[in-house]
Amino acid sequence: MTISEKVAYLKGLAEGLNLDTEKSKEGKLISVMIGILEELAMSVEDLEENALNLGEEIDVLSDDLADVESVVYEEDEDDEDYDDDWFEVECPTCGETLVVDDQALADGEVECPECGSRYALELSDDDEEDEESETPEE
Numbered sequence: 001m002t003i004s005e006k007v008a009y010l011k012g013l014a015e016g017l018n019l020d021t022e023k024s025k026e027g028k029l030i031s032v033m034i035g036i037l038e039e040l041a042m043s044v045e046d047l048e049e050n051a052l053n054l055g056e057e058i059d060v061l062s063d064d065l066a067d068v069e070s071v072v073y074e075e076d077e078d079d080e081d082y083d084d085d086w087f088e089v090e091c092p093t094c095g096e097t098l099v100v101d102d103q104a105l106a107d108g109e110v111e112c113p114e115c116g117s118r119y120a121l122e123l124s125d126d127d128e129e130d131e132e133s134e135t136p137e138e
């Protein structure tokens with residue numbers, strides 16, 4: 001039951017008592033109270049409807065914002081990822097594009113898929129050398 005339906009039920013009960021709402025003070029009191037409850041019920045239901053509409057509008061705005069964010073941020077993130085994760089070199093033997101990715105870096109070499117030539121990657125291991133140099137001497 002909605003609040004309005006409960007108030008209508010209450011109003012029906014009060015009318016069943018056949019209260020004298022003109023001469024009886026109690027009857028008048030109950031009549032006025034029920035009138036106030038009816039107004040409150042309508043106000044609350046209006047507010048609930050407004051809140052639902054606002055929620056739907058916020059959902060739409062949130063979706064739109066997500067679209068904008070994906071356009072604004074996606075390209076930058078992709079560019080950074082590409083710079084960090086892999087780069088391309090040209091095979092000196094056949095000119096094929098070689099992708100130097102994480103796996104190639106881990107292996108220390110890259111193999112050309114076109115001509116099968118292997119090339120060792122010259123990697124700087126500055127970090128490891130620094131760690132070794134920090135070993136305390138006696």
Ligand SMILES: [Zn+2]
Pocket residue numbers: 091092093094095096112113114115116117
């Ligand atoms: Zn090649």
